[in-house]
Every structure is written in C-alpha cells, then in structure tokens.
Amino acid sequence: MRDLIRVYRALLRVGWELMLEYRAQALLWILSFVFPLVMMNVWLAVVDEAGPLAGWGRSDFIAYYVAAALFNYLTAAWVLWDWDEDIRTGSLSVKLLKPIDPFHYLLTNELGWKVFILVVMGPLVALAAWLSPEIDYPLTAESLLAVAASAVTGFALNLMMSTSFAMMSFWSTQTKNFYQLVFGLGQFLSGWIAPLALFPDTIRHVATLTPFRYTLSFPLEILMGRLSGSEIALGFAVTAIWLISFTIVYRVFWRLGVKRYEAVGA
Amino acid sequence: MSLHIDKLVKHYQVHHKEAGLRGSLRSLFHRRYEMVKAVDGISFDIEQGEIVGFLGPNGAGKTTTLKCLSGLLYPTAGSATVLGFTPHKREKAYLKQFTLVMGQRNQLLWDLPAMETFLVNQAIYGVPERQFRETLDELVDLLDLKPLLTKQVRKLSLGERMKCELAASLLHRPKVLFLDEPTIGLDVTAQAAIREFILAYNQRYSATVLLTSHYMADVTALADRILVIERGRLMYDGNLQALVERTAPYKLLRLVLEQPVDETELKLFGDVESIDGLKVTLRVPRHGTKDAATRALARLPVADVTVEDPPVEEIIREVFRRGEAVEYA
Amino acid sequence: MRNAFRLLAIFYKNTLISELEYRLNFWSNLGLSLFWLVWAALSVRVYFFQTEEVAGWKYPELLVVMGLFFALNGFRQLILTPNLSRISEYVRMGTLDYVLTKPVNSQFLVSLRNIGVYNWGDPLLGLGLAAYGLWQLKYVPSLGQIALFGVLIAAAMVLLYSISLILQTLTFWLVNVERVDALVMGVLETGRFPVSFYRGWIRAVLTAVIPVAFMTTFPAEALLGRLDWRLAAAGIGLAVILFVLSSAFWRFALRYYTGASS
Numbered sequence: 001m002r003d004l005i006r007v008y009r010a011l012l013r014v015g016w017e018l019m020l021e022y023r024a025q026a027l028l029w030i031l032s033f034v035f036p037l038v039m040m041n042v043w044l045a046v047v048d049e050a051g052p053l054a055g056w057g058r059s060d061f062i063a064y065y066v067a068a069a070l071f072n073y074l075t076a077a078w079v080l081w082d083w084d085e086d087i088r089t090g091s092l093s094v095k096l097l098k099p100i101d102p103f104h105y106l107l108t109n110e111l112g113w114k115v116f117i118l119v120v121m122g123p124l125v126a127l128a129a130w131l132s133p134e135i136d137y138p139l140t141a142e143s144l145l146a147v148a149a150s151a152v153t154g155f156a157l158n159l160m161m162s163t164s165f166a167m168m169s170f171w172s173t174q175t176k177n178f179y180q181l182v183f184g185l186g187q188f189l190s191g192w193i194a195p196l197a198l199f200p201d202t203i204r205h206v207a208t209l210t211p212f213r214y215t216l217s218f219p220l221e222i223l224m225g226r227l228s229g230s231e232i233a234l235g236f237a238v239t240a241i242w243l244i245s246f247t248i249v250y251r252v253f254w255r256l257g258v259k260r261y262e263a264v265g266a
Numbered sequence: 267m268s269l270h271i272d273k274l275v276k277h278y279q280v281h282h283k284e285a286g287l288r289g290s291l292r293s294l295f296h297r298r299y300e301m302v303k304a305v306d307g308i309s310f311d312i313e314q315g316e317i318v319g320f321l322g323p324n325g326a327g328k329t330t331t332l333k334c335l336s337g338l339l340y341p342t343a344g345s346a347t348v349l350g351f352t353p354h355k356r357e358k359a360y361l362k363q364f365t366l367v368m369g370q371r372n373q374l375l376w377d378l379p380a381m382e383t384f385l386v387n388q389a390i391y392g393v394p395e396r397q398f399r400e401t402l403d404e405l406v407d408l409l410d411l412k413p414l415l416t417k418q419v420r421k422l423s424l425g426e427r428m429k430c431e432l433a434a435s436l437l438h439r440p441k442v443l444f445l446d447e448p449t450i451g452l453d454v455t456a457q458a459a460i461r462e463f464i465l466a467y468n469q470r471y472s473a474t475v476l477l478t479s480h481y482m483a484d485v486t487a488l489a490d491r492i493l494v495i496e497r498g499r500l501m502y503d504g505n506l507q508a509l510v511e512r513t514a515p516y517k518l519l520r521l522v523l524e525q526p527v528d529e530t531e532l533k534l535f536g537d538v539e540s541i542d543g544l545k546v547t548l549r550v551p552r553h554g555t556k557d558a559a560t561r562a563l564a565r566l567p568v569a570d571v572t573v574e575d576p577p578v579e580e581i582i583r584e585v586f587r588r589g590e591a592v593e594y595a
Numbered sequence: 596m597r598n599a600f601r602l603l604a605i606f607y608k609n610t611l612i613s614e615l616e617y618r619l620n621f622w623s624n625l626g627l628s629l630f631w632l633v634w635a636a637l638s639v640r641v642y643f644f645q646t647e648e649v650a651g652w653k654y655p656e657l658l659v660v661m662g663l664f665f666a667l668n669g670f671r672q673l674i675l676t677p678n679l680s681r682i683s684e685y686v687r688m689g690t691l692d693y694v695l696t697k698p699v700n701s702q703f704l705v706s707l708r709n710i711g712v713y714n715w716g717d718p719l720l721g722l723g724l725a726a727y728g729l730w731q732l733k734y735v736p737s738l739g740q741i742a743l744f745g746v747l748i749a750a751a752m753v754l755l756y757s758i759s760l761i762l763q764t765l766t767f768w769l770v771n772v773e774r775v776d777a778l779v780m781g782v783l784e785t786g787r788f789p790v791s792f793y794r795g796w797i798r799a800v801l802t803a804v805i806p807v808a809f810m811t812t813f814p815a816e817a818l819l820g821r822l823d824w825r826l827a828a829a830g831i832g833l834a835v836i837l838f839v840l841s842s843a844f845w846r847f848a849l850r851y852y853t854g855a856s857s
Contacts (some may be wrong), residue, residue, distance in 0.1 A: 003392055010389035016377065021377045034781040039306050040790065042642055042649070045792050050646035093338050094373045099361040148576070151351055177623045184634050193638045230580060262340035287612055 006099055010110065012139040015112030033072050038195070040065035054198050059134040060224070065133060065218055068096060070125045072192065073117050075154035075215045081104045083166030084175050092261065107159065114155070131240055138225035146232055153239045158215050160246035170257030186210070191217030197226070208235075211242040268349060268416040268442060269312040269335070272472065275343035276330050278496075286495040292400030306498030307344065313361045314441070317468055319489030319506070320478040321582055327498040328478040329368075332444045335476070336366040348442060362391055365435040372427070373434055374419045381415045381432040381518035384437055391438035398437065402520065404470075408463050432460065443467075445477035449484055461487045463529040482577070494585055500584055513584050514576045517555050519548040520569040521562060533563045544569075601700065607710050611765035614712040624713035632720050635787075636663055636821040650791045655731035662725030663748065664787045666811055669717020669758075671783065677709035680776040681715070681760050688817075689854065702845050705754070708805055729818065740820050743827060747814040750834035754809060755783070757837035760845060767848040786811040806833055 007173050015159040043061045047053065056064075083106060086092040129135040139147075165182070168175040187193055187202075190212035196204050207213045221227050227235070274551070282298040308439045312318055320328045325400070335346055337353035344356050346353055351360035361386075387399045406412055409429045414422060419430065428448065449457040465488060468475050479485055485492060486506065494502040495511075502509055502564040512537045519536060523544045536548035536558055551557040555573055562568060615621060620762075625740035637833070643654045682705060685691035694704050714791060729736065736744070762775050782805055790801050802808040809830040816822040 006392070007389045010386045014378065014386055017378055017382065018375070028477045031777050031781045031784070034784045039783055041797075042788055042792055045650045046642050046646060049649050053645055074706065091371065093333075093368075094371050096334060096338060096356065096375075097361065097366055098390055172619075174619055174623045175618075177627045179626060179628055184630060188638070194641045198641070198644070219683075257339065258356075262338060287608055 001169055004104075007104060011108035012111060013106060015108040015110070016115065017030065017112075018109065019112035019116050033069050036065045036069040036192075043194075056195065056197060061195075062132070063129075063224060064070075064220060066125060066128055066230075067137070067223055068192065068216065069079045070117075070121050071122065071154070071219050072152060073216065073217055074114065074151050075158050075219070077110060077155065077158040077162045079159060080162040080166045080179055081176065082106050082109065083163065084169045087169040087257075087261065088173060089165075090182060096258070103163065106163075110159070137223050137235075139264035142255065143222055143225065143236070146222050147219055149258065150214070150222055150235070153236065154215045154219055156238060157211055157243055157246070160250060161211060164250035164253065165245045167253035167257050169262050170183055170253075186215075189213060191220060195220075209238065211239075214239045214242065267311055268314040268316070269310075269476070270347045271311070271335070271344075271414075272309050272448045273307050273344035274305055274309070274331065274334060274341055274346055274347070274460075276334060276339060277302075277342045278304055280300045281285075286407050288476075303498050305341075307335065308495065308500040309344075310493060310503055312474060315352050315468070316491060317464070317475040317477070317489045319485035320476060320494040320495065320500075321485060321492055322478075322495040326495045328495055329446055329496070332366065332446050332478065333475065336444055337361075337365065338366075339440060361409060362438060363437070363440055364442040364444065365440040366444040366446055367431060367446065369428075369450040372431060374431055375556040376420050377418060377590075379416045380419055380584070381435065382413075383419075383434050387434055387437050393438050397439070400437060401437055402433075406489075409433055409459065409467055421511075425452045428452060428456065428460065432463065436565065438586065441471070441473055443473055443475045445475065445478065447478055449479065449481055457481065457483070464488055468590075482529060482582075494582065509585070510575055510581050511552060512582050515552045516576065517550050517552055518576055519550050519555070519562065520572045520574060521546045521548065521566065521568050524569045525569040528565055531566075533595050535566070599703065601708060603707060606708055610710050610712055613786060615777075620713060624717045628716045628720055632724055633823070634667055634725065635665065641774050643736075648710070650789070652789055652791070653732075655728045655821060656815075658731070659725045659818060660811050661787060662721045662728060662814050663751075663811045664721070664724070664783070666721025666748075667726060667751060667755060667786070668783060669714050669719075669721055670777070671755060673711045674707065674716040675759050675779070677711045678706050679756075679763045680761040680774075681709075683775065684854070686767055688733055690780045695849070695853070697791065702842060705845075706760070725815070725818065726765075727765050733817075734819065735820050736820060740817060744814055744816065744817045747817050747822075747827060747830055750831050751810040751814055752832075753808060753834040755779075757834070757841035758782075758805075760841040761837075762843050764841070764848045767852060780789030783810070789815070807832075810834060 007187065040061055043053075043065075044058055047056075047061065086095065092102065095105055114176070129137060163181070164181050165189055166175060172178070189196075189207040189210050196207050196213065196217050200205070207217070214235065218239070222232060222235075269280070278301070279299050280302055282300055283305065303470055308327075308331065320331070322328050327587065328450060329537075330339065330455045334352055335342050335348055339358040340354045349360065351357060351363075353360065356553060374380055375386075378438070384402065384590075387393075406415070409432065410427060412425050414430060419427060422430065432448065443464075448464075449460055460486060462478070464475060466576065467473060475488070477484065490505060491505070492502070492509070493500060523546060526544065527546070529538060531547060532541070532548065538548040539547040539549050541547075548558070559571060563571060639657055639661060640654065642649055647653060649657075682691075683695060685705075694701050697704060759776070761781050762778060766775060785801055786807045790798055790812045793801060798808075809826075813822055813826055813830055817827060
C-alpha cells in the first residue's frame with residue numbers, strides 16, 4: 001500500500017506537469033461550454049413559448065445547465081481513447097514491462113486535468129451563480145458534501161465504465177465507435193439532452209437504474225435540492241453497485257485481454 | 267544459469283495485403299490470412315554476466331525472441347526461463363529484475379524533461395533514495411547526461427534521447443538487459459559511447475546482456491558469443507572469432523606500395539582482392555598469413571602493411587548462404 | 596484546372612487505399628454517422644413534447660436546419676479538419692517548407708491535400724435529413740428555391756472554410772496555440788438551431804460578427820421558400836469577401852514566414 005502511495009505521488013506530479021504543458025489545449029473548453037449553453041438557450045425559448053415544463057421555469061433551466069457544463073467536464077473520463085491507442089499501436093508493451101498496472105498511468109493522466117478544471121472552472125461557475133439572481137442553489141453543508149461525493153463517484157463510475165469498455169480493444173478495432181454509441185445513448189439518460197424531470201415517468205424510472213444518471217443528473221439533482229435524504233442514499237447505493245460491477249468486468253477482461261495481446265503479438 | 271530457452275516457438279497469423287485500389291476495395295469484403303513462423307524452435311543457455319549478440323537479417327525472429335523473454339509474448343510452444351522466472355507470467359518480482367530497451371519504442375515522457383521519467387521510475391521500481399542517487403550519478407557520468415536532464419525529451423537529438431532511454435531503463439539496476447537495436451540511427455560518436463557504457467555496466471554489475479543489432483561494430487565490440495538466427499531458426503551459437511575462422515579460412519593482407527606493381531606479380535603472393543592505385547588488398551590463407559606477409563615485405567616495395575579479418579558482415583552472409591544448422595563452439 | 600482535378604484524384608486515391616485497409620472502420624464509421632444523425636433528430640424531438648412551435652419553427656422545419664448543420668459539420672470533418680488544422684503543425688515543425696517548395700499553389704495544397712475518408716457519409720446523411728424534414732412538411736421546393744439553396748450552401752462552405760483558414764493562419768504568430776479547430780467547431784455548434792432561437796445581442800453576433808446564421812439558417816430558409824433575397828445576396832457577398840480576405844491573409848502569413856525564418 002505504501003508503495004502504491006509513493007507511485008501515485010510520482011505519477012500525479014507527472015499528470016499535473018503534462019497538463020500544464022498542454023494548457024494551450026484548453027481551447028477545447030470552449031466546446032464544453034457552448035453545447036450546454038446552446039441547449040439551455042433552446043429550453044428557454046421553449047419555456048417562453050409554452051410556459052414552465054414539469055414545474056421547471058427559466059431560472060431552473062439556467063441553474064441546471066450552468067452547473068451541467070461544469071459537472072459534465074468534472075465527471076468525464078477520456079481514458080478509453082488512451083487505452084485504445086496503447087493497445088492498438090502496441091505502446092501498451094512499454095507499460096506492461098513496468099511492475100505496476102497500466103491503469104495507474106491512465107488514471108493519473110486524467111486527474112491532472114480534473115484539478116485544473118476544478119480550480120479554474122469551479123470558481124467561474126460559483127461566480128456566475130453568485131452574480132446571477134436567477135441561479136440559486138439551495139446548499140447546506142451536508143448537501144454540499146453530498147454534491148462533492150456524487151461528483152467523485154460520478155467520475156469513478158465513468159472511469160470504470162470507460163475502462164471496462166476499453167478492454168474490447170484487445171479484440172476489436174471498433175472500440176471507440178462502439179463506445180460513442182453507448183455513450184451517445186447514455187446522454188439521453190444522464191440528463192444531458194434534457195433534465196430527467198422532463199421525461200415521462202417510465203423513462204425516469206429506467207434512468208434511475210442505469211449508470212448514466214449517476215454521472216451527471218444525480219449530482220445536479222442534489223445541487224438543486226430536489227432529492228430527499230433517502231433518495232440520495234439510494235442513489236449512492238445504485239452507484240456503488242454499478243461501480244463494483246464495472247470494476248469486476250474490467251479486471252476479468254483485462255486478464256483475458258493481456259493473454260490475447262501476448263498471443264497475437266505485442 | 268541466467269537464461270534457459272528450450273525449443274521456443276512463436277507463430278503469428280497475418281493477413282495478406284493486396285496492392286492497388288481494387289485490391290483494397292476487395293479486402294473490404296474478404297481477406298486472406300497466412301501463418302508466419304517468427305520463431306521456429308530455438309534453444310540456448312546463457313550464464314549470468316555474459317554479453318551475447320543476436321545477429322540475423324530483418325524479420326529473422328530476433329525481436330520476437332526478446333519479447334518472449336520479456337514476457338510480452340506468449341510462446342506458441344517450448345519454454346523460456348529467465349532468472350528462475352517464467353517470463354509470460356509477468357510476476358512483479360521478475361519485472362523488477364530485467365529491462366527491455368527497444369530502439370523504436372520510447373518509455374520517456376515526451377513533453378517533459380528526462381529527469382521526470384527517472385523520478386517516476388524510481389517510484390515505480392521502489393528504488394531507495396540513496397541507491398537511486400548513486401545509480402543516477404553513475405549513469406549521468408558514464409553517458410554524459412548532465413546538460414540533457416532538464417531539456418524536454420522531444421527537443422533532444424536521437425542520440426541524446428537514446429542515452430536518456432538507456433539511463434531510464436537502468437535506474438533499478440536490472441540483472442538482465444535485453445537491448446533491441448540500441449544504436450540504430452545514431453551517429454558514430456553516440457554509438458561508441460553507448461557501447462562503452464554497456465560494457466562498463468556489464469562489468470560493474472555482472473549483468474547479463476542480450477543485444478540485437480544490425481551493426482557489426484556493436485557485436486564485435488561487445489559480444490564474445492553470438493547467436494545467429496535466420497527465419498526463426500538458430501544457425502550458429504558460439505564464439506564470434508571461431509565462426510570467422512571457420513567460415514572464412516583466409517585473411518586480408520592490405521599493402522600500401524611505394525610504387526605501382528603489376529597484377530601478375532602480385533598474384534604470386536595471394537589472390538588479388540582489390541587494387542586502388544598504391545593500395546593493394548590480397549587474400550591469403552589464414553595459416554599462411556605470416557609467411558605471405560614476410561615474402562611480400564621482402565620482395566615488394568611496401569610502405570605499409572596490415573593484416574585483417576574479413577568484414578564480419580561477409581562472414582554472416584556466408585553463414586546464411588550455406589544454411590548451416592546449429593553448431594556449438 | 597484539369598491539372599488540379601488530376602492532382603486531387605491522386606491525393607484522394609492514395610488516402611483511400613491506406614484507409615480502406617481498416618475496413619471495419621469504414622463500415623462502422625458509416626454506422627456511427629447514421630447513429631449521430633438519428634440521435635440529433637431525437638434529441639431535438641424532446642423540445643416538442645409540450646409545444647408545436649418554438650420561436651416560430653415547427654419540428655420538421657427544425658430538422659431541415661439540423662440536417663444542414665450535419666452536412667456542414669460533415670464537410671468540416673471531411674475537408675477542413677484533415678487539412679487546415681495541420682497548419683500549426685507545419686509551422687512548428689518546419690514542414691511547411693515541403694509545402695512551399697512544391698510546384699503547386701500552397702493554399703491549394705494546404706486546403707485540399709487530405710481527406711477525412713470516414714466522414715464521406717455525413718454530408719449526404721445531413722442532406723437526407725433535410726429532405727426528410729421537407730417530406731414531413733409535405734413541402735416541395737421549386738427549382739428556383741433549390742438553386743438558391745445550392746448557391747447558399749456552397750457559400751456556407753466557403754464561409755466556414757475562410758473563417759477556419761483565418762483562424763488557423765493566426766497560428767503562424769501564436770505558435771503554441773493548438774486545437775484551433777475546437778474553436779471552429781464551437782462556433783458551428785450554435786448553428787444546430789435557427790438563429791431566431793437566440794435572443795438579443797447573441798443573435799446579432801451570430802448574424803453579423805460570426806456569420807453562423809448564413810451557414811445553416813438562411814440556406815434552410817431558402818429551401819423553405821421564405822428567405823429575403825437581400826439576405827441571400829448578403830450571404831453570397833460575405834462568402835466572396837471572406838474568401839478573398841482569407842487568401843490574402845494566407846499570402847501575408849507566408850511572406851512573414853519566409854522572411855522571418857532563416
């Protein structure tokens with residue numbers, strides 16, 4: 001365990017430095033802001049036309065999407081692209097020669113960016129919330145803690161989901177495309193396309209069972225004070241079940257995948 | 267015994283690529299596969315501290331063998347044991363004891379200074395601080411790395427990068443080194459520096475070194491024992507010098523004359539290999555070299571004389587041409 | 596001119612050959628394009644659960660705009676991204692020299708050399724969606740409207756190209772800025788919806804400053820037969836002006852490059 005901590009300290013430092021090296025890439029943020037704001041804008045136009053939807057008025061949509069822009073980036077995991085690249089090009093070999101699991105390399109790369117996002121985008125969102133009368137998050141100390149925890153578990157869920165999908169790359173070259181498919185469908189259930197509250201009951205119930213809700217909607221629902229204590233607890237429970245399931249799937253297919261990698265040619 | 271390899275076999279399936287646009291379109295719908303025997307039953311043993319050179323043409327199976335020994339490939343048949351471990355199990359204890367350096371693949375973090383990679387490796391291999399500093403200082407000294415450590419890796423030249431790669435792979439003082447084309451693409455000075463370094467490391471730590479190379483100079487400078495591999499089979503395993511003497515029972519007598527001599531006269535002393543103005547190369551039987559040299563010096567207007575072995579490339583080519591089976595010297 | 600086409604044929608044939616090696620990629624990318632198209636159409640459907648019209652647009656009309664966005668985005672991925680986004684790389688690595696020493700116009704090479712083979716389906720699918728929208732409306736545009744649409748969509752492509760070129764050319768001076776194409780994509784994203792969805796100063800910006808309105812909204816309106824001819828003329832004029840400007844900027848940057856670097 002002590003070894004792992006030492007390794008993580010070293011890897012996290014590198015992850016941070018790499019992120020600094022690439023800070024110019026931050027132009028990509030613009031992308032992450034534009035889409036939710038465009039969507040928010042459309043909802044506002046709809047509300048203007050048809051009045052509040054399922055009890056959601058202008059300020060609700062604004063509060064939702066501004067936070068969604070931040071949380072989407074916070075919980076996102078891009079490891080799948082790196083896994084796929086490493087496996088297909090054979091760069092995984094370099095990592096396999098090391099006495100630590102490649103998983104740690106890929107995770108620490110991501111974490112560098114997360115800190116950046118938190119440190120830069122977080123205050124921006126907080127500032128927007130404070131300045132704009134329309135954005136009002138009813139936060140208490142406990143709910144803030146719950147929001148933070150759900151953001152962490154949301155990221156962990158995305159991470160393990162991506163990682164277990166990434167294992168497909170040992171057998172297929174189409175992993176990225178397949179993942180986009182699953183991810184794209186998931187966006188309907190995660191609260192990205194529309195807040196889950198706007199969907200018919202059946203869809204909402206289904207969404208509560210899928211992992212997607214817990215990567216975005218769940219933290220947002222807590223943030224906007226729409227969940228009771230027991231609902232929050234239930235949410236974490238479902239998150240835990242999915243987290244464990246994906247981790248198991250990942251480890252099983254990792255072992256099988258490495259065997260195949262070694263059989264076919266590293 | 268450091269390495270024990272017994273009838274190692276590794277086969278691959280590759281798809282047959284057709285040329286041209288039509289071929290590509292056809293391959294969209296249907297593909298043909300064929301079996302490639304990269305390693306086809308090789309066996310050898312290596313003791314701790316030996317430096318062994320692995321020679322062979324491209325695609326002979328050298329890199330595949332090294333990858334099998336590093337645990338990156340699962341053998342199709344046969345077995346390999348290194349330091350008592352079975353490589354393909356990739357046990358942590360094994361991974362900490364060897365290193366594989368591939369000329370084509372880099373472990374150095376591209377956008378950061380090499381020092382960052384060193385520190386990461388220290389953490390990953392669990393090298394105690396004092397040992398790390400000692401090893402680092404030695405490596406910096408032997409490879410002349412001081413000015414390179416703080417520059418971003420992508421800004422280093424190929425030679426500088428290779429030196430840093432080597433350093434990064436040796437920080438944990440591995441007992442076994444697998445070096446795959448370590449000097450490829452480097453200039454003469456860098457090649458010499460790396461050769462010296464490998465020798466120094468081997469002597470200092472009694473490390474076993476198995477290296478593949480295209481450059482004869484690498485092998486002649488470092489390895490007494492060579493393994494010649496072609497099409498997945500071991501053609502020769504033994505002393506380089508012995509191979510040279512056996513395959514080419516002649517030497518080259520290079521003379522620099524004071525005045526031109528007619529070819530017919532030169533023929534009296536040996537087979538004429540080449541005449542370039544005043545520089546003459548004669549081929550003489552190995553056992554009669556002293557004799558031939560003495561006679562030449564006595565009878566011909568010689569300003570300078572050297573006796574050389576034929577170029578090793580030629581020897582190796584000859585070995586392949588003859589297609590001899592494994593021999594132990 | 597004929598030479599240009601011959602060159603393009605050779606460029607693209609070679610790219611095709613090397614990319615077709617990955618045949619699964621070929622098919623699955625087509626499938627993925629189709630998926631994203633359907634996804635886009637469905638994601639917009641949710642807005643119409645409660646209402647027939649939003650900001651004066653009905654759902655099928657929205658599909659026309661979305662289809663054009665899709666087609667234009669496909670064009671971006673097919674031609675613009677594989678080419679223009681390499682400019683910053685050429686400058687940083689010095690490989691721009693290889694481009695400049697070829698006996699072919701540098702702007703031509705830098706703009707058309709490569710092609711994003713996997714996105715060949717997107718423009719077609721996008722137009723298909725637009726056609727579907729029209730079919731839902733039971734509306735058949737007249738020949739004149741189709742012609743006007745054709746001209747405007749071509750102008751839209753030229754607009755997008757020129758803006759991308761200008762932004763990418765800036766990297767001659769801002770050497771460390773990468774992924775400028777993210778900026779272009781961000782701008783284009785707003786074109787998913789008609790410009791009337793945006794209010795106040797945003798709508799003004801999207802019409803006059805960063806002319807996204809001319810890229811998807813106005814061509815769509817042309818197809819729907821309700822475009823003011825003055826806006827159409829403005830669109831064409833804008834495209835021509837920006838093309839001339841961007842080309843001039845490119846040449847200016849080259850003079851800087853060859854003059855400043857030794």
